[in-house]
Amino acid sequence: xxxxxxxxxxxxxxxxxxxxxxxxxxxxxxxxxxxxxxxxxxxxxxxxxxxxxxxxxxxxxxxxxxxxxxxxxxxxxxxxxxxxxxxxxxxxxxxxxxxxxxxxxxxxxxxxxxxxxxxxxxxxxxxxxxxxxxxxxxxxxxxxxxxxxxxxxxxxxxxxxxxxxxxxxxxxxxxxxxxxxxxxxxxxxxxxxxxxxxxxxxxxxxxxxxxxxxxxxxxxxxxxxxxxxxxxxxxxxxxxxxxxxxxxxxxxx
Ligand SMILES: Nc1ncnc2c1ncn2[C@@H]1O[C@H](COP(=O)(O)OP(=O)(O)OP(=O)(O)O)[C@@H](O)[C@H]1O
Numbered sequence: 371x372x373x374x375x376x377x378x379x380x381x382x383x384x385x386x387x388x389x390x391x392x393x394x395x396x397x398x399x400x401x402x403x404x405x406x407x408x409x410x411x412x413x414x415x416x417x418x419x420x421x422x423x424x425x426x427x428x429x430x431x432x433x434x435x436x437x438x439x440x441x442x443x444x445x446x447x448x449x450x451x452x453x454x455x456x457x458x459x460x461x462x463x464x465x466x467x468x469x470x471x472x473x474x475x476x477x478x479x480x481x482x483x484x485x486x487x488x489x490x491x492x493x494x495x496x497x498x499x500x501x502x503x504x505x506x507x508x509x510x511x512x513x514x515x516x517x518x519x520x521x522x523x524x525x526x527x528x529x530x531x532x533x534x535x536x537x538x539x540x541x542x543x544x545x546x547x548x549x550x551x552x553x554x555x556x557x558x559x560x561x562x563x564x565x566x567x568x569x570x571x572x573x574x575x576x577x578x579x580x581x582x583x584x585x586x587x588x589x590x591x592x593x594x595x596x597x598x599x600x601x602x603x604x605x606x607x608x609x610x611x612x613x614x615x616x617x618x619x620x621x622x623x
Contacts, residue, residue, distance in 0.1 A: 377402035377540060377570040378423060383437035385418060385427065392418045394594045396437070400587070405562060405571045407581035407602065410591030411622065416574045419591070420542050423572060424459035425452050441540070457484075460538035464545040466525035468532075473500075473520070474513040476528055480536045495535050502568075503531035504561045523554020527561060541565065543573040547580065559584050578618055582606050590614045 378400040385393035392415050400406050408416040418427065425446060427433045439446050446455055468476050477496045486492060496513070500506040505527040509520070517528055526546060533541055543562075547555040562584045565571060575581050581588050582602060589599040590611075598605060598614040609615045616622045 374404075375402040376400065377441065378572075379438075379440045379443075381438040381440075383419075383422065383439065384435070385415075385422060386434040387430070388432045392594050393422070396596050398589060398596060398599055400570065400572060402570050403566055403568070404586040405566050405573060405584050406587045406589065407585035408572065408574045408589050408591060409576075409578060409581050410617070412576075414591040415594045416591050417544055420461075420544055420572060420574050423540070423542055424456050424461060426456075426461065428452065457536050458538055459540040459542060460533040460536055461542040461544070462526070462529050462533055462546050465549050466522060466529050468517040468525055468528055470516065470518055472514050473509050473517045473528060476517045477531050477535050480532060484536075499531040499535040500528075502534045502565070503527045504557065504564065505531060521554065523550045523557060526550060526554065526558060530558075530561065530565075538569065540570045540572065543571065545574050545576060548576065555580075578606075590617060592617075 376399040380396050380398045380400070383393055383396040384391065396419065408419060410416055421427045422435065422439060427435070435447065441455070441459065449455065469479065471479075474496055477499050478492045481492060481495050486495070497506065500509060505524060508524060509528075517525065520528065526549075530541075547558050550558065559580065562571060562573065573585065585602045587599070588602045588605045590597045590605065592613060598609060598611045600610075605614065606618060609618060
């Protein structure tokens with residue numbers, strides 16, 4: 371029997387870009403060490419919502435947020451320490467965004483900015499992170515080579531290793547496989563499956579099969595609202611809202 375614990379609690383969340391309301395009264399509990407998928411048509415607010423979870427929208431002008439988001443019971447918008455939040459709640463983007471430096475230096479980058487200089491400690495973090503991202507065996511003999519010489523799929527797993535190196539508790543993923551071929555996509559999906567033993571994962575995906583394959587919970591977004599939020603199996607077999615059913619059966623629009 372598994373106990374469900376809420377890792378992130380979202381209460382009455384509204385978000386406005388200027389006068390345009392992009393998120394409307396969102397209420398959701400994201401469970402610890404589960405994969406939560408966010409699905410819905412283009413422009414419905416999935417990425418905006420994902421970015422609220424580690425305050426990435428703070429970087430955008432004219433954004434106004436109302437309501438509450440608690441991580442481990444703490445209101446993240448009341449805390450001053452955004453750096454600490456983004457360490458705890460890491461993010462992987464749609465396209466691999468590695469720095470033009472070696473594989474080793476990419477993964478060691480975050481720990482170094484946190485003041486870790488000891489070579490042995492860094493070696494250990496780099497190895498553990500690459501193992502955690504299921505790419506150690508592929509790159510262990512070329513750690514000093516440029517990360518940009520790797521394939522797109524490998525680069526995305528290095529991005530995940532770079533996130534893991536910061537020892538987060540939550541990993542946000544914004545369409546992490548949309549730029550990848552099917553084989554690389556399968557590898558990243560397998561990796562997500564294994565990561566949930568240790569991390570809480572929230573993933574935006576356009577691919578409903580992917581949501582069905584990798585996630586435990588799914589939220590269906592439509593024009594800034596969460597129409598339905600339930601465990602993934604229920605959502606894909608017996609959706610309660612007609613709009614969810616239309617979307618997942620491709621009758622939408
Ligand atoms: N920086 C921004 N400034 C103003 N409006 C924005 C900004 N980013 C997004 N929006 C608007 O907010 C709404 C939600 O966009 P968002 O990118 O979150 O949707 P999405 O579901 O992730 O879409 P997609 O699947 O196409 O990535 C859209 O109407 C979009 O135009």
